[in-house]
Amino acid sequence: MEKRVVFQNRFLPYLLVAPQIAITLVFFFWPASQAVVQSVLREDAFGTTSYFVGLENFQLLFEDEYYANSFKVTALFSTLVAVLGLSISLLLAVTADRLIRGTMVYKTLLIWPYAVAPAVAGALWGFVFLPGPGVFAWLLGQMGVNWNFHLNGNQAMFVIVVAATWKQISYNFLFFLAGLQAIPKSLIEAAAIDGAGPFRRFWTIVFPLLSPTLFFLIVVNVVYAFFETFGVVHSLTRGGPAKSTEILVYKVWYDGFEAQDLGGSAAQSVILMAIVIGLTVVQFRYIERKVHY
Amino acid sequence: MAKVSLQGVKKNYGSIRVIHGVDIEIKDGEFIVIVGPSGCGKSTLLRMIAGLEAITEGSIGIGDRVVNDIEPRDRDIAMVFQNYALYPHMSVFENISYGLRIRGMSKADIQKRVDRAADILQLQPYLQRRPRELSGGQRQRVAMGRAIVREPSVFLFDEPLSNLDAKLRVQMRLEIKRLHQQLGVTSIYVTHDQVEAMTLADRLIVMNQGRAEQIGSPAEVYSNPATTYVGGFIGSPPMNFVPCKVEAGQAVLDDGTSLALPERLRGTPAGAYILGIRPENMHVAQPGQGAQFTLAVDVAEELGADTLLHGKIAGTDVVVRLPSTAGFHDNSRPSLVADMAQVHLYDRESGRNIH
Numbered sequence: 001m002e003k004r005v006v007f008q009n010r011f012l013p014y015l016l017v018a019p020q021i022a023i024t025l026v027f028f029f030w031p032a033s034q035a036v037v038q039s040v041l042r043e044d045a046f047g048t049t050s051y052f053v054g055l056e057n058f059q060l061l062f063e064d065e066y067y068a069n070s071f072k073v074t075a076l077f078s079t080l081v082a083v084l085g086l087s088i089s090l091l092l093a094v095t096a097d098r099l100i101r102g103t104m105v106y107k108t109l110l111i112w113p114y115a116v117a118p119a120v121a122g123a124l125w126g127f128v129f130l131p132g133p134g135v136f137a138w139l140l141g142q143m144g145v146n147w148n149f150h151l152n153g154n155q156a157m158f159v160i161v162v163a164a165t166w167k168q169i170s171y172n173f174l175f176f177l178a179g180l181q182a183i184p185k186s187l188i189e190a191a192a193i194d195g196a197g198p199f200r201r202f203w204t205i206v207f208p209l210l211s212p213t214l215f216f217l218i219v220v221n222v223v224y225a226f227f228e229t230f231g232v233v234h235s236l237t238r239g240g241p242a243k244s245t246e247i248l249v250y251k252v253w254y255d256g257f258e259a260q261d262l263g264g265s266a267a268q269s270v271i272l273m274a275i276v277i278g279l280t281v282v283q284f285r286y287i288e289r290k291v292h293y
Numbered sequence: 294m295a296k297v298s299l300q301g302v303k304k305n306y307g308s309i310r311v312i313h314g315v316d317i318e319i320k321d322g323e324f325i326v327i328v329g330p331s332g333c334g335k336s337t338l339l340r341m342i343a344g345l346e347a348i349t350e351g352s353i354g355i356g357d358r359v360v361n362d363i364e365p366r367d368r369d370i371a372m373v374f375q376n377y378a379l380y381p382h383m384s385v386f387e388n389i390s391y392g393l394r395i396r397g398m399s400k401a402d403i404q405k406r407v408d409r410a411a412d413i414l415q416l417q418p419y420l421q422r423r424p425r426e427l428s429g430g431q432r433q434r435v436a437m438g439r440a441i442v443r444e445p446s447v448f449l450f451d452e453p454l455s456n457l458d459a460k461l462r463v464q465m466r467l468e469i470k471r472l473h474q475q476l477g478v479t480s481i482y483v484t485h486d487q488v489e490a491m492t493l494a495d496r497l498i499v500m501n502q503g504r505a506e507q508i509g510s511p512a513e514v515y516s517n518p519a520t521t522y523v524g525g526f527i528g529s530p531p532m533n534f535v536p537c538k539v540e541a542g543q544a545v546l547d548d549g550t551s552l553a554l555p556e557r558l559r560g561t562p563a564g565a566y567i568l569g570i571r572p573e574n575m576h577v578a579q580p581g582q583g584a585q586f587t588l589a590v591d592v593a594e595e596l597g598a599d600t601l602l603h604g605k606i607a608g609t610d611v612v613v614r615l616p617s618t619a620g621f622h623d624n625s626r627p628s629l630v631a632d633m634a635q636v637h638l639y640d641r642e643s644g645r646n647i648h
Contacts (some may be wrong), residue, residue: 184378186374186375186376186378187380189343189345189372189378190372190374190378190380190439191380191391192365193344193345193365193370193371193372194395194439194443195396196391196395197366204391205380209381
């Protein structure tokens, strides 16, 4: 059954959605349109004049090996963050689902990281991994690893993946736990009587029933890794060393605000916009329909 | 197929005792119904037999082995759940064959078994559908199909019909009975519905607050309830209970009415008791027979063939079932005789039947 609210006053509904529409227009549509406009312009060195260059900004981008590198870095980074974040949080959720005592404490503690701002999370992990005095760095040093993520690109990638994943686990955990608790206990019991052991039950019953949650989270995690990890990267590696952790959003900011190439930066924004639109379409069109059992 | 034996089975949740010790030997092929109100421990008992709940004390045997520490999947049982517990992401065929596929049966054998079960349950047209595309009764059948194909030694049913509407429930009840006759598999069936219990059972276990109050055939439990609780729970309307005193082979009601006890109860020591009598064991007094008491009818409920007369005898509420042709209605005052051969005396304290 569909519940519909019927408004007596014809203007009230518009009035009620007006604040949201205003926010969307001012903070989303207007900047987005500015980015599109900017992406076909080029500014002079002092930012006083700009002129139309067509698609030249895009053309330059696709010839730029740093941009290709940034794509690769982002692909690796978001894959690692999504896969690690989802696996760890699924494991934690399954464990929490089995707990009988202390569930509240466990859940509360797991949700805390979500409340930490990305830049702060980055700073925290920066301390942990700080070459020399950092706890983790010290441990690795004891094991004979030459640790310095400011110099080693792979180590730098490792650090931002850990920080970004850690922050996202809470969110994934909540959704997985809710998904697990929505599965009737009798299904698991029926499978146990039918002869399935714990692993079999998980892969043939629980996991398929979690798949809508999982696909939703994959999209959310990829979007997170693409767009919301700027703070983590900025506070930990600043895209370095040697651009080994320069993910796309970081490059947008760097090229625009540090390198002062507003046109190129805007062109990158437009490409990112296209990616996020693509992901959203996938989420709403394809996944919502296909993954339902 | 197998016998099932419960010996001193108890269940505690921490300090809370849920099952106080149940003993029963279930014969091969028998249909046992565990009946009782919600919270009496009947489902817990069934789940202990299934292996879904740990046994605190005592032992449960299926076939020739004690299964206390055996996993549900190795107990050779199949269970039908109240909410059917169908796997929503699998087709009917996949649901029914899940247990067989896990046990690594060959495709041809699986096909054969599923086909046979689908024939018995009339599920052939629905094998490729998902559970959500089925009606309640069809889902119920799929759940049964999943149990049947496994060809287990024991079927366990946990209130399988309580989610169905009244008409379908009666129909499915009959189908379960037929199925049992056809397959002859030992079955244990939990229900709170005493009509289901009476119609399906070879033997009943009437549970009350974690105790088996009475174990016996439906006829036995009905005509000779072991406690006032059983008499009140089995039978609709329930047995009537009227306080009385026994003196010299007579049961004397509070208003002085004196009823001669039958042979088997004549030796009852004098004292205060409860007289139990079923609504259909009171009849209209024939001319010259001499009425034993008069019922002040308060409300008459006509059911068709019979009429239920609600009123008071010696200040206690009772129900009497008389043929509608007797012609009584609200505010009638029929003169009645009790069929004393059918009465029972119960201890006032414990509610136990005095034989």
